[in-house]
Amino acid sequence: MEHKGVTVWFTGLSGAGKTTISKQVAEELRSLGYKLEVLDGDIVRTNLTKGLGFSKEDRDENIRRIGFVSHLLTRNGVIVIVSAISPYRNIRQEVRDRVGNFIEIYVNAPLAVCEERDVKGLYKRARAGEIKQFTGIDDPYEPPLNPEIECRTDKEELAESVKKVLDGLKKLDYLA
Numbered sequence: 164m165e166h167k168g169v170t171v172w173f174t175g176l177s178g179a180g181k182t183t184i185s186k187q188v189a190e191e192l193r194s195l196g197y198k199l200e201v202l203d204g205d206i207v208r209t210n211l212t213k214g215l216g217f218s219k220e221d222r223d224e225n226i227r228r229i230g231f232v233s234h235l236l237t238r239n240g241v242i243v244i245v246s247a248i249s250p251y252r253n254i255r256q257e258v259r260d261r262v263g264n265f266i267e268i269y270v271n272a273p274l275a276v277c278e279e280r281d282v283k284g285l286y287k288r289a290r291a292g293e294i295k296q297f298t299g300i301d302d303p304y305e306p307p308l309n310p311e312i313e314c315r316t317d318k319e320e321l322a323e324s325v326k327k328v329l330d331g332l333k334k335l336d337y338l339a
């Protein structure tokens with residue numbers, strides 16, 4: 164199916180629900196026949212941006228590279244689904260400006276909720292001082308000021324969050 168490319172960018176704290184929602188969105192779009200690619204922050208860091216750390220400089224470089232690939236795919240008509248903490252506002256804006264067709268999804272749950280979920284056990288380790296520069300604990304997160312979509316995963320069911328994203332894509336004319 165030929166369609167307009169777009170980068171669907173999920174940002175939020177670790178454990179907020181980026182991977183869970185984006186996987187479901189990808190599945191739905193795939194079943195509808197859309198051409199898509201998923202760039203998950205955790206996976207990207209094991210190849211495309213392997214070796215980068217968590218200083219502001221390295222985090223920005225990580226996002227810049229993901230943004231570069233997103234741009235290439237988007238201009239070729241692919242729906243690119245990115246799931247990355249991407250804590251800094253400026254670099255998200257830079258990627259938005261470069262990509263053009265860009266939708267920002269703020270996956271929002273309070274830190275206390277993310278920490279309680281502790282999906283990967285990382286908050287516990289960060290609190291114990293075993294991991295440094297952990298977003299939300301001893302590293303900043305700058306929430307989007309004007310995201311196209313916000314998912315409040317502490318208040319919504321997964322299906323509701325997924326529907327919000329798909330409805331948003333439709334409304335913004337990215338789906339047939």
Ligand code: ADP
Nearest residue numbers: 177178179180181182183282316319320321324
């Ligand atoms: P992230 O990718 O942002 O680090 P994950 O998707 O790995 O976060 O983990 C989010 C956790 O929150 C999962 O265990 C998921 O089941 C749970 N969760 C609860 N409600 C929601 C919701 N509405 N949307 C997404 N995840 C949710």
